[in-house]
Amino acid sequence: MLEDMSYTIRAAVDADVPAIADIYNEAVIRGGASADLEPVSLESRRAWVDSHRPRAKYPVVVIEGPEGAVVGFGSLSKFHQRAGYDGIAELSYYIAGDHQRQGLGTMMVRWLIDAAAERGFTHVTAIIYADNAGSVALMRRFGFIRFGLLPAAVGALDGKLHDMSYWVKALAGGVQSLRLKTGE
Known part of the structure; x- marks a missing residue:
């Protein structure tokens, strides 16, 4: 567990x-953070x-606030089903909102990066709306490199197509230097 600012990151439980x-x-309705276009059921989140x-x-983890309420969550997921990609985790x-x-x-991102490294992953990735300035800044802050852009690819509740940006960070034990042309 990680504690900071009276908030704790811990493993998610069924409750x-x-x-x-x-x-x-809430993120689906607000837009710009999920490619789902309508809220999902409790059963589908449980299946996720x-x-x-x-x-x-x-892992799937939650941030618990000082009053015990869950105020955020995150996960490391399998990047791709093919075994050759097993060294890569996708974070989300x-x-x-409040x-x-x-x-x-x-x-949360710091915890997920550390967890990926502890679990032996060589890289961690993220897929983010390119116009989500907060998440893009967070990726840059942690040394992620944008390795791809899928233009006008994802529909949203605002009726527009949005660019999706693909990010990667090499972890200890992985490739020490990524020499990718980022197009930026």
């Missing part, structure tokens, strides 16, 4: 799934949590 669904659905197997390798994180811009995203 956290309703809060995870609420935070995720349960899909992270083995959990010791692919969501923070409740708790954003308080350093919780930074806290």
